[in-house]
Amino acid sequence: MTEVPVTDVPVIDVNVYLSQWPFRRLPLDDTPRLVAKLRERGVTQAWAGSFEALLHEDLGSVNTRLAEECRTHGGERLLPMGSVNPVLPDWEEQLRRCHEDLGMQGIRLHPNFHGYGLQSPACIELLEQATARGMLVQIAVQLEDPRTQHPLMQVPAVDVSPLTSLLAENPQLQELRLILLNSQRSVRLPLLGELAQKGKVFVDIATQEGVGGVEKLIQSVPVERILFGSFSPFFYFEAAELKLRESPLGGALRRAIASDNAAPLVARIHSTPPPN
Amino acid sequence: MIWDLHCHLSGVAGQTPGERIARLLDYADRMGVERLCFFMGMQWSTDPTPDDFRRENDEVLEAISGHPNRCYGFVYLNPKHEQESLDELERCIANGPMVGVKLWTAERCSEQSLDALVRRAGELKALIYQHTWLKVGGNLAGESTPTDIAILAARHPEVSLVCGHTGGDWERGIRAVRNSPNVSVGIGGSDPTAGMVEMAVRELGAERVIYGSDIGGRSFASQLGKVYGAEIRPTDRTQILGGNLKRLLTPIFRDKGYAL
Numbered sequence: 236m237t238e239v240p241v242t243d244v245p246v247i248d249v250n251v252y253l254s255q256w257p258f259r260r261l262p263l264d265d266t267p268r269l270v271a272k273l274r275e276r277g278v279t280q281a282w283a284g285s286f287e288a289l290l291h292e293d294l295g296s297v298n299t300r301l302a303e304e305c306r307t308h309g310g311e312r313l314l315p316m317g318s319v320n321p322v323l324p325d326w327e328e329q330l331r332r333c334h335e336d337l338g339m340q341g342i343r344l345h346p347n348f349h350g351y352g353l354q355s356p357a358c359i360e361l362l363e364q365a366t367a368r369g370m371l372v373q374i375a376v377q378l379e380d381p382r383t384q385h386p387l388m389q390v391p392a393v394d395v396s397p398l399t400s401l402l403a404e405n406p407q408l409q410e411l412r413l414i415l416l417n418s419q420r421s422v423r424l425p426l427l428g429e430l431a432q433k434g435k436v437f438v439d440i441a442t443q444e445g446v447g448g449v450e451k452l453i454q455s456v457p458v459e460r461i462l463f464g465s466f467s468p469f470f471y472f473e474a475a476e477l478k479l480r481e482s483p484l485g486g487a488l489r490r491a492i493a494s495d496n497a498a499p500l501v502a503r504i505h506s507t508p509p510p511n
Numbered sequence: 512m513i514w515d516l517h518c519h520l521s522g523v524a525g526q527t528p529g530e531r532i533a534r535l536l537d538y539a540d541r542m543g544v545e546r547l548c549f550f551m552g553m554q555w556s557t558d559p560t561p562d563d564f565r566r567e568n569d570e571v572l573e574a575i576s577g578h579p580n581r582c583y584g585f586v587y588l589n590p591k592h593e594q595e596s597l598d599e600l601e602r603c604i605a606n607g608p609m610v611g612v613k614l615w616t617a618e619r620c621s622e623q624s625l626d627a628l629v630r631r632a633g634e635l636k637a638l639i640y641q642h643t644w645l646k647v648g649g650n651l652a653g654e655s656t657p658t659d660i661a662i663l664a665a666r667h668p669e670v671s672l673v674c675g676h677t678g679g680d681w682e683r684g685i686r687a688v689r690n691s692p693n694v695s696v697g698i699g700g701s702d703p704t705a706g707m708v709e710m711a712v713r714e715l716g717a718e719r720v721i722y723g724s725d726i727g728g729r730s731f732a733s734q735l736g737k738v739y740g741a742e743i744r745p746t747d748r749t750q751i752l753g754g755n756l757k758r759l760l761t762p763i764f765r766d767k768g769y770a771l
């Protein structure tokens with residue numbers, strides 16, 4: 236085989252980024268080209284955060300650009316995941332704008348780049364408000380291999396261990412739908428399994444490694460909590476796609492991970508009526 | 512045609528090398544990987560004693576014995592034990608079925624202590640896979656960098672060497688070996704970061720870029736994804752997935768009478 240056959244099921248990719256990674260240009264860091272790739276690979280919907288959100292402080296304009304970029308180039312294929320930093324002033328307004336002005340269904344958090352822990356009062360308040368609004372919350376646990384980070388910019392993985400007690404003890408977070416992206420390098424699979432028991436916690440497969448990796452993940456995390464995420468364009472899209480083939484999953488499980496588990500997490504989009 | 516340069520007997524259940532390799536081959540079948548090179552045993556030592564590396568090599572010999580024309584062995588050595596390593600090279604390659612050498616983190620490969628081993632491996636037409644990394648937090652004491660392998664390569668211009676992991680930090684690793692024509696990069700065993708394969712092809716030429724997975728710690732999927740996802744020519748892809756490894760192993764396969 237010199238090309239990868241398109242996966243035989245529709246795919247919802249919950250882990251893509253728009254704009255530019257701060258430390259290198261990526262082959263597909265141009266939205267139209269990324270969208271073309273996703274379309275070619277059978278992705279019906281992709282949930283997109285913004286690389287700008289890592290280091291920019293004016294997240295209001297980052298989120299506006301992200302929503303605009305999704306609308307312009309993605310049609311109904313790209314769902315923007317806004318960025319909120321609860322350490323910065325007026326973050327409640329940023330959350331409100333994501334939800335009410337930009338129509339976003341979720342937010343993507345980068346606590347390690349933004350310098351707060353999940354147990355901090357500001358973070359808990361943000362999680363509570365997002366839950367009250369019915370918004371999804373994604374936490375990007377780690378982006379780059381810590382061994383290859385820029386010497387002046389070594390960013391540790393997000394410590395997700397505070398979530399165990401937070402989800403178990405905070406009644407306001409009972410309805411929180413939380414997706415941990417890129418979690419497997421730093422979070423052991425049994426802890427991911429425990430988190431999935433404590434709350435409505437989901438994980439993606441972008442950083443699931445090991446031969447037959449998805450099979451291994453299923454042994455710890457209930458299959459209905461596993462979502463397809465490619466972390467493209469930082470990772471090659473095909474890396475995640477091929478994981479669905481490497482593990483002998485069967486049609487039903489493959490479909491569940493590829494899209495069925497993710498689909499109910501977002502409402503259908505009615506931004507623009509289809510042309511007649 | 513996919514040939515995998517970089518496989519280990521890990522990541523699957525199995526009490527014996529034979530049980531493990533059988534399980535790994537199920538995954539290889541599913542991913543279309545035709546031939547696989549294995550090195551190091553069921554339990555690894557970063558600085559193996561002669562007894563350690565002999566045991567690990569015995570396990571690889573046992574694993575591959577049931578799969579001729581599909582699975583091949585690279586002999587694991589430690590330059591700190593020069594004579595024992597030379598003896599092991601004779602046992603496993605000159606007088607055994609193995610076709611390559613694996614060097615890991617016991618000693619930096621720029622050291623003179625490698626010279627006799629590399630020379631003898633060259634005489635036997637064995638391919639040498641040297642682990643390399645460039646860790647921002649610092650390497651292990653004996654862990655080689657791509658610059659170390661460039662130094663070694665200059666002393667042995669006639670021997671084919673593989674810069675393992677492309678140095679991990681591939682943007683530096685590719686540059687460090689660019690001027691060493693007898694060094695290829697092994698792209699396995701790192702995150703499937705987009706742009707890696709494109710840069711390697713641009714700077715080194717596709718003929719010096721070799722697919723390998725580093726299973727079972729890594730997946731076939733993430734590492735094959737690097738090659739399938741790269742924006743390169745189809746002919747480059749064919750070379751990287753198997754053509755280059757086949758070319759480098761052809762002389763020793765001929766000597767041993769292995770099917771090509």
Ligand SMILES: [Zn+2]
Nearest residue numbers: 517519700725
């Ligand atoms: Zn390895």
